[in-house]
Amino acid sequence: MADLKTEIERRRTFAIISHPDAGKTTLTEKFLLYGGAIALAGSVKGKKTAKHAVSDWMEIEKQRGISVTSSVMQFNYEGYCINILDTPGHQDFSEDTYRTLMAADSAVMVIDASKGVENQTRKLFKVCLLRDIPIFTFINKMDREARDPFDLMEEIENELGIKTYPINWPIGCGKEFKGVYDRHKKEIISFTANNGQHEVEKMEVDINDPRLETLIGEQHRQTLVDDIELLDGASYDFDMDAIRHGKLSPVFFGSALTNFGVEPFLEDFLKMTTPPLPRDSSEGEVDPFSKDFSAFVFKIQANMNKAHRDRIAFMRICSGRFDKNMEVAHIQGGKNLKLSQPQQIMAQDREIIDEAYAGDIIGVFDPGIFSIGDTISVPSKKFEFAGIPTFAPEHFARIRQKDTLKRKQFVKGTTQIAQEGAIQIFQEPFKGMEEVIVGVVGTLQFDVLEYRLKNEYNVDIIMERLAYQYIRWIENKDIDIKQLNLSSDTKVVQDFKGRFLLLFTDSWNINWALDKNKGLILSEFGR
Ligand code: GDP
Numbered sequence: 001m002a003d004l005k006t007e008i009e010r011r012r013t014f015a016i017i018s019h020p021d022a023g024k025t026t027l028t029e030k031f032l033l034y035g036g037a038i039a040l041a042g043s044v045k046g047k048k049t050a051k052h053a054v055s056d057w058m059e060i061e062k063q064r065g066i067s068v069t070s071s072v073m074q075f076n077y078e079g080y081c082i083n084i085l086d087t088p089g090h091q092d093f094s095e096d097t098y099r100t101l102m103a104a105d106s107a108v109m110v111i112d113a114s115k116g117v118e119n120q121t122r123k124l125f126k127v128c129l130l131r132d133i134p135i136f137t138f139i140n141k142m143d144r145e146a147r148d149p150f151d152l153m154e155e156i157e158n159e160l161g162i163k164t165y166p167i168n169w170p171i172g173c174g175k176e177f178k179g180v181y182d183r184h185k186k187e188i189i190s191f192t193a194n195n196g197q198h199e200v201e202k203m204e205v206d207i208n209d210p211r212l213e214t215l216i217g218e219q220h221r222q223t224l225v226d227d228i229e230l231l232d233g234a235s236y237d238f239d240m241d242a243i244r245h246g247k248l249s250p251v252f253f254g255s256a257l258t259n260f261g262v263e264p265f266l267e268d269f270l271k272m273t274t275p276p277l278p279r280d281s282s283e284g285e286v287d288p289f290s291k292d293f294s295a296f297v298f299k300i301q302a303n304m305n306k307a308h309r310d311r312i313a314f315m316r317i318c319s320g321r322f323d324k325n326m327e328v329a330h331i332q333g334g335k336n337l338k339l340s341q342p343q344q345i346m347a348q349d350r351e352i353i354d355e356a357y358a359g360d361i362i363g364v365f366d367p368g369i370f371s372i373g374d375t376i377s378v379p380s381k382k383f384e385f386a387g388i389p390t391f392a393p394e395h396f397a398r399i400r401q402k403d404t405l406k407r408k409q410f411v412k413g414t415t416q417i418a419q420e421g422a423i424q425i426f427q428e429p430f431k432g433m434e435e436v437i438v439g440v441v442g443t444l445q446f447d448v449l450e451y452r453l454k455n456e457y458n459v460d461i462i463m464e465r466l467a468y469q470y471i472r473w474i475e476n477k478d479i480d481i482k483q484l485n486l487s488s489d490t491k492v493v494q495d496f497k498g499r500f501l502l503l504f505t506d507s508w509n510i511n512w513a514l515d516k517n518k519g520l521i522l523s524e525f526g527r
Helices: 004-009 024-034 057-069 095-102 119-131 149-160 210-216 218-234 240-244 262-272 404-419 444-457 507-516
Strands: 011-018 072-077 080-085 106-112 135-140 163-166 168-171 179-182 187-194 197-204 248-253 294-302 311-319 321-323 327-330 335-338 343-346 349-352 355-357 361-366 375-377 395-401 424-427 436-440 461-466 470-474 491-495 500-504
Touching: 004 011, 004 355, 011 024, 011 095, 011 119, 024 072, 024 080, 024 106, 024 135, 024 262, 072 361, 095 119, 095 294, 106 119, 119 149, 135 149, 135 262, 149 163, 149 218, 149 248, 168 218, 168 248, 187 210, 210 218, 240 248, 248 262, 294 361, 395 404, 395 444, 404 424, 404 444, 436 444, 444 461, 470 507, 500 507
Parallel strands: 011 080, 011 106, 072 343, 106 135, 135 248, 163 248
Antiparallel strands: 072 080, 168 179, 179 187, 187 197, 294 311, 294 375, 311 361, 321 355, 327 335, 327 375, 343 349, 343 361, 395 436, 395 461, 424 436, 424 491, 470 500, 491 500
16 A cells, blocks of 8 residues: 555646636646656547537537546656646536536636636636635747737736736747746747747756847847846745745746647646645544545536436545545435445546545545535544535526426426536525526536436426526625615525525626615625
8 A cells, every 4th residue: 555645745636727718628638648648639628529419418418428537637747646627618617617626726727828817717716716726827829929928917917816926938929939938947948830840948048148149039038138127126026825825826838739838837836836735624624644534525427327317426535545445424414335436537538446545536426415515534533524615607597397287396306406516596585486597607507407307307398598697695694685775677586595695687786786785795605
């Protein structure tokens, strides 16, 4: 048996966040290539060609199948054991995307150098802030025309509210991209594009040495000297503590597609980020290096196999070592059990595993007992990890069953699907489930809901999309809902835990509500 401390110490578990098309898949592929986990780039996902027909569950499932097999990738690199958590994007952007971030110890933020901070990055970033995890920025596509690097830094700082520290700095961009200058190593990594071939060379330099001009040209050298002087004088200092607490983001420039700057990024990132960190629980912080196994469920994948209605529960191991034969306690279920078919995902293959360590993610067969946020531990321990918040959906619809006689199935189906965490359901206060308001983070979930209700519960529904765009939980405990002064198109609803929420058609109405109701506290997260 491997040494527990050594195994945990070499673990690095992180998520990659980005807006679609920024280059997350390409960067992941390059990481996997370095780890020797895949032989050829271009094989991580087949998603780009898989445009699915709406309402076709088999197709959705196929797509889901792809995103499941690639949802955690583990590989070894230079002694580290790396777990990359995929945050589903594009069409299957959902609450799962957010929940995945709860299982990560740090995040890599990929930004398209020509676009800067985009919408989906902004949303995912907010969730990272909830836990103060370190965030490393990779500014991608420097081989294309890019925005001014100072502008990009300013945008990250202003829009996301995190300070930046450029570890390297680009020399030109697009056709004129000459490489990057590493501020710590005082070294240039040069980039030469030649008929589609790229050459990369590292050299230690003094940027004030005019001989550098033969390599990057006079103008680029001068700009570099000026830029570095400005950076050294005006930018934030390198501060490891601020980085570890998500207050300062180390920034790297590169080009994932041409494999430029990826390995130096990976190496610095692995050094600056940490092994698994302690997690909060009802009994205080849980030490990852403790010999006692503990984990929490952060994602449930339903109906992997239609014939069996089986589910897979994904758990993040928070402490100790997991052994496939061990008996564990499922705290919320109040039972001891053995986790069946524990599996881990290595690039494209799923493997049944014998053991795993703090930092790792395992998927176990779930006969329908687990819920998101549940704690699993050695039977002698009885604590709960801090729960996973509910994230604000952005699309809403009112649904009801076509056939009023199917009421029981309708209620059962919607409730179960909501419990799995695929959708959120809301009701008008003080009314029953005559009509249900469904909220989702990504619109694909509407199709999934309709299809599953029909196929698994035999209920046809009528769905009417609603114009609401924002939802906020009311945090005040002692508030008289009926006394709230709200605009006519703001709606009060309740979630299945009985908490009160407000639905808004636009952000103006949110401000209105806050303005007219002094002391009202609204939150984007249900905790
Ligand atoms: P994702 O949606 O974030 O996973 O993005 P992908 O990795 O699929 O990349 C989106 C598109 O950008 C693809 O066509 C990539 O080939 C391209 N791309 C990714 N990285 C780079 C880069 O560094 N330079 C250029 N020119 N294109 C890139």
